[in-house]
Amino acid sequence: MELQLQNLCKRYGTKYAVDNVSINLVPGLYGLLGANGAGKTTLMRMICGILKPTSGDIKLNGKPIEELGEQYYSQLGYMPQDFGFYPDFTAREFMLYIAAVKGLNKKEAKTRTENLLHMVNLSDVADKKIKSYSGGMKQRLGIAQAVLNNPSILILDEPTAGLDPKERVRFRNLISDLAKEKIVILSTHIVSDVSYIADTILMIKQGRLLLQESMDTVTNSIKGKVWEVLVSEQEANKYISSFSVVNLRHEDNMVRLRIVNETEPIIGAHTVEPSLEDLFLYYFGEEIQPERSNPNEDIN
């Protein structure tokens, strides 16, 4: 199975939300990283056939998805970012309804619904109306509906939003289990969501695909560009505004800074093994700089 995106563009007026993205996706888990507004959601909506590209093609095994129609959608599972529910439906009714939309027969729908509600830990509240659910519960229900049809292409847009740390770990494991022999694209701006489970990292910035690299080698490009240095608190304030500081940690009266920079930022800094977060900061540092302007805040 191969999902091909060929010269995919989406333009709103003069602004490109997705700009000439070409990529061939084979089974595996793809972590789609990008800052907010980078074009992740637009790209995913186009893959799901609910947003028409301005130009370019999306093909499954060489056939355009518009031609495949139901055949394509039957293989698709999609969990959109910030999507809604029918508040007057119970979780079970919602799942059975989505199962019908996905073309599952009654028996299959019932079995899959029970299994998935159990898997996302919602069995006990399956007959309660969704309007009584917390954000995290709704998010888990969203994940469950996405995999109802056991899709071979699974698109998850910011699926961990609203989940607490424990739920995020649970969710990561869940996705990892579900991803076998599937094309899974998981978009996030939280690096740790994908750093443990992704096979391949895709980075998107201002609509353009910056990087497509296997998880094993993705950080190679910034090898020798990640530095650590121990400085005073006064110096730390100065360096935070001058460099891409990935992390800071207080040690007695000093501060240990982790900096991503092409060259040695400060005399005495030494290179360390780069992580995915370092890579993210390397590409998107400018875009997310304002979020870590407080020098006393540990951004890890």
Next chain:
Amino acid sequence: MKTLIKYEFLKILRKKSSIIIMSVSLLVTAFLFGLPVIQYQAYNKDGVIKGLDGISYEKRQYAQLSVVLTEEYIADTIREYQKLFENPENVGYDGNERFLIGDAYWNFVAPREKLLKVIATNYNKPGEYSGLNKLLEITTGVNFYKTRNEKIETLLNSSFLKLSEKQKEYWHSISSQVKTPFKYGYYEGWEIIITSFELLMFAILAICIVIAPVFAGEYQARTDAVILSGKYGKTKLITAKIASSFAFGILAFTLHIFLAFGLPLAAFGLDGWNLPIQIINTTIPYPFTFLQAVIINTGIIYLVLLAMISLTLLLSAKLKSSHLVLAVLVPVLFVPMFLSSNGITGAYNLILFLLPYRCTIPELNKYISYQFGSLVLDVLSVRAILYTVLTAIILPFARLGFKKHQVSA
């Protein structure tokens, strides 16, 4: 498909707003159609008899009026009326006209006032109103049905109607199917229904309000992304949404119809269902009984309802919120209420009589017809065809609207 329809139906029914709107609409319909029962007043020498007692009194009065309106019967009735005027004690005068008073009025006119009016009106020229006094002018030969035919002929040739030869021919042929002599009797319940059809517009509006979120609600609730990316999201689901909307609309409207027709018929009885509608107005050209007229017009209103549901679905698929849907729909349904006709020809009038609100009014006595080349159709047929065609045209666009919907921020 059945499961999809079931859940789409549930989506409509589960909303609190649907239940509230439908309950209010049913109450309004019950009130509007129940009002003629509550407010009914019959009169006799002793005063006013109100409500159900009045209805019962009036029905007893009519028991002796279930007759065939033969020339002889009409002649006898007119003669009897004229004879009462020979006794000066029976006659009053208000400066303008003479009228019967005292026992002559209460014993002869009051029990058959409607019948006397319909006979008198038959002898009026088109557009003339002279009350019962017209009966005093008939001195030689009654010729009730001949007069009716001549009156229709005058109407068809009047400069006011401006009918073409083809249209006149059409109305002659329709009118010739009316059976004479007319059977007369009690028909109060049916008359109330025939004159109150337009009140069903509130039910149509209520149904459209409930249907308005069928597509737009998915956009507003942000559930569009999930369902449109499902296998049947752009195919069977749309069919299910349309089917459930129609099913809901038909069921809800039928409930309103039961209430709207049931209340007056329960109070006034089914009497009159088989009587010709000409006993309201002798120049009505349609050869219908009261029951047939009610069934035909109700059928047309159902077709209007289906077209309005289709229009609502189209707007719902195209617009981002159900409020916007209603902002377009309410004027379409209710602006024609404030427009009046100035004839039955000309583009303005011909269009006006086809607008949703006007379509609920049967306009049985107006000779409204539409000519397409040599083909002439009456307003009832055109309404039925138009709204069937509109439904067939609008629905594919509604379907396409949702199918092509772009999920964007």
